Amino acid sequence: MWLGIGLLAGVFSGANAQQTLTIAAYPAVDEIAKAAIPLWKKKYPLVDIRVVSRPYADHHTAMATALSSSTGLPDVMAVEFGHLGRFAEGGGLENLGDEPYSIRSRQLRFVPFAFRQAVNSSGVIVAVPSDIGPGTLLYRADILKKAGVTEAELTESWDSFIAAGVKIKALTGAYLMANARDIKDIVIRTDTRSPGAVAYWKPGEGLYISKSGKIQVDSPRFVRAFELAKKVRELKLDGQINTWSPEWVEGFKKGTVATQMSGAWLAGHLSNWMAPETRGLWRAAQLPEKAWGSWGGSFYAIPQGAKNKTMAWEFIQMMTLTPEVQLGAFKSHDAFPALVAVHDDAFFNQPIAFLGGQPARLLWREAASKVSPINVHKLDTVAEEIVNAEMDAVLNNGKSVAAALANAKELLTQRVGR
Numbered sequence: 301m302w303l304g305i306g307l308l309a310g311v312f313s314g315a316n317a318q319q320t321l322t323i324a325a326y327p328a329v330d331e332i333a334k335a336a337i338p339l340w341k342k343k344y345p346l347v348d349i350r351v352v353s354r355p356y357a358d359h360h361t362a363m364a365t366a367l368s369s370s371t372g373l374p375d376v377m378a379v380e381f382g383h384l385g386r387f388a389e390g391g392g393l394e395n396l397g398d399e400p401y402s403i404r405s406r407q408l409r410f411v412p413f414a415f416r417q418a419v420n421s422s423g424v425i426v427a428v429p430s431d432i433g434p435g436t437l438l439y440r441a442d443i444l445k446k447a448g449v450t451e452a453e454l455t456e457s458w459d460s461f462i463a464a465g466v467k468i469k470a471l472t473g474a475y476l477m478a479n480a481r482d483i484k485d486i487v488i489r490t491d492t493r494s495p496g497a498v499a500y501w502k503p504g505e506g507l508y509i510s511k512s513g514k515i516q517v518d519s520p521r522f523v524r525a526f527e528l529a530k531k532v533r534e535l536k537l538d539g540q541i542n543t544w545s546p547e548w549v550e551g552f553k554k555g556t557v558a559t560q561m562s563g564a565w566l567a568g569h570l571s572n573w574m575a576p577e578t579r580g581l582w583r584a585a586q587l588p589e590k591a592w593g594s595w596g597g598s599f600y601a602i603p604q605g606a607k608n609k610t611m612a613w614e615f616i617q618m619m620t621l622t623p624e625v626q627l628g629a630f631k632s633h634d635a636f637p638a639l640v641a642v643h644d645d646a647f648f649n650q651p652i653a654f655l656g657g658q659p660a661r662l663l664w665r666e667a668a669s670k671v672s673p674i675n676v677h678k679l680d681t682v683a684e685e686i687v688n689a690e691m692d693a694v695l696n697n698g699k700s701v702a703a704a705l706a707n708a709k710e711l712l713t714q715r716v717g718r
Contacts, residue, residue, distance in 0.1 A: 320348045321611045324374035326359040329430070329598050332629045333378075336619060343618075347611055356380065366603070367392035373603040375612040379427055381417060381597040382681065388420040388427070389678030394602040394609065397425035401613055409621065414638045416673030418599055421511055427599035428620045431635035433563025434667035435490065435593035437585045438570070440474070440578075441656060443558045447471040451585050454559070458487070458528055461588040465537040465558070474558045478541040478548055480532040484691055486561050487525035490593035491672045506675040508683035508712065515712050517687055518705040526694055526701040533695045549574050561587060563595030564664040568634025571654035579653060584660040592670040598635070636664060643668075679715055686711050 323333050330353035337349045352374060354362055360383045366372045367390065379387055387393060397404045403425055407415050414429035439454060447468040454464045465476025477483065489507065508517055516522070532538050539557060541547045551557035552575040560566060567584060570576075587593060600616040602609055619625055626637040627645055637643070643665050651657040677683075690704035 318346055318348060319608065319611065320350050321376070321608055321615060322350045322352060322374040323376045323378070323615065324352045324354075324359065324363060325378040326354060326356045326380070328633045328635070329378045332430075332633055332635060333619070335628065335632065336625050339622075339625065340615065340618060344611070344614070349615070363387070364390075370605045373605045373607075375602070375606045375608045376615055377601050377603060378430075379599045379601055381433075381594075381599070381676075382684075384417060384427065384599060385676035385680035386678045387601065388418070388424075388676050392604055393426040394604055394606075395424045395426070396428060396602070396613075397423075400610075403428055406621065409640055411638050411640060411668050411671075413594065413668075413671045413673040414597055417597070417676060420676070427601040428616055429638035430598045430600055430620050430626075431629065432597040432638050432668060433565055433595040434636060434664045434671060435486070435561065435587050435591070435595055436564050436567070436660070436664060436667065437559060437561050437587050438567060438582055439559040439585065440555060440557075440581055441583045442581050443468060443472050443474050443555060451583070455585050455588045457589045458483070462528070462531060462535065462537065465532070466535060468558050469535075469537055472558070474556055475539040475551070476537040477532065477559055477561075478539050478551055478557050479543065480529040480538040480540075480695055481688065481691055482529075482538075482543075482561060483532055484525040484529040484687075486587065486591070486593060487528060488521055488687075489595075489674065490587060490591035491670075506677050508680060508687065509677040509716065511675055513716060515709050515716065517683065517708045517712060522687075522705055523701060526691060526705065529691060530694055530701060553577065555581075563597075564636055564660075564667075565596070565634045567652070567655060567660065571652075572634075576654075580656050582655050583658055584655055584663055586663060586667060592667055592672070594668075594671045597638070636668065679712070682715055683712050686715075 325333055330351050333351050340349055360380070363377050364386070367387070394401070410429055411432055414432045418427040418429060419425050437455060444454070448471065449464045449467050453460055455461065468474055468476055506516065510516055539551060541551055552570060570582065571579065600619060602612045602616070606612055621639065623639065623642050626639045626642045627647065629635040630637050630642070631647065648661040648665055649659055652660050686708050690708045693699040694701055694704045
């Protein structure tokens with residue numbers, strides 16, 4: 301049952317008038333929500349669902365504006381992990397850990413790291429995870445074979461990954477990766493547990509700013525991440541291609557880019573619309589150096605000013621705690637489920653034709669079980685912009701890593717102090 305005790309008392313009191321529940325979402329969360337409407341209507345025939353869909357960036361901007369002005373608020377808002385920090389710390393969202401929601405009592409039903417990410421610095425649970433993006437390395441098996449490179453060479457360590465890229469570039473002409481910045485994004489986010497390796501990121505630690513407010517952008521993990529990215533660029537192993545650009549997609553289609561590290565959802569994008577003609581040529585592996593990380597993930601939250609909180613909570617429970625809905629979203633939109641109970645489904649064992657028949661979901665399930673939570677901060681998006689600008693200065697203008705990270709720390713310190 302989705303129902304909390306006493307939640308629906310008085311919902312239909314006074315009249316049996318039709319109600320409308322407004323859900324604000326972005327692609328493909330909007331499609332997943334729409335697909336669940338028939339199941340919802342079986343339970344609540346007098347409550348319609350209206351899905352308001354906006355492009356990813358526009359959606360989060362609109363939600364920030366609605367929360368700050370308390371106007372135009374939906375009953376349920378979807379939030380992508382990259383924006384969760386500013387919403388979690390900015391106020392304006394219901395505390396889902398308190399009555400009548402009490403989602404904490406069902407915490408163990410979710411992938412641990414995903415649930416923890418929705419808890420702000422004050423211990424308030426502001427959202428419920430719906431899907432996650434366990435990190436994976438996707439690579440072109442045909443390019444590796446031509447270069448005489450094995451998967452083990454590619455994944456043993458970050459140094460071996462780069463060394464493999466040198467061979468790939470020399471023997472096939474393909475770039476190791478689309479953009480050197482990608483390796484920075486990975487290393488700063490992953491918990492590395494390889495024997496003898498430096499733990500670049502400590503479980504429970506903030507990405508850019510710690511819970512105590514300490515700026516971390518000059519820590520060893522950022523130094524290593526910047527140095528690795530710099531090395532990739534110096535060896536001319538990246539195509540200097542921006543993510544989501546037409547050139548990015550073309551690189552995958554034409555085989556001019558050999559690997560891409562991202563969330564497991566990228567395999568679905570490659571198969572469904574980015575490069576379906578490359579079916580059978582790709583494979584998936586765990587990230588180099590036994591690193592465990594996550595890319596993205598969707599959450600559902602209720603604004604404090606929402607008009608239909610009772611029904612909003614019913615909807616969130618249906619989307620996050622119903623195996624049928626979670627598995628359906630996984631099958632149709634590659635939305636890796638945050639609900640642990642679904643992870644035992646036989647669907648995980650099925651071969652993926654696009655990946656040459658590899659049962660890659662088993663790899664992704666393992667990664668999901670080992671990812672540690674990253675504490676979110678309201679300035680995460682600002683910090684990301686600052687760090688990316690300094691990374692570009694290193695890659696494109698020859699700025700030293702030390703100077704770049706020192707400047708990033710200074711700029712972020714000024715923002716934190718405001």
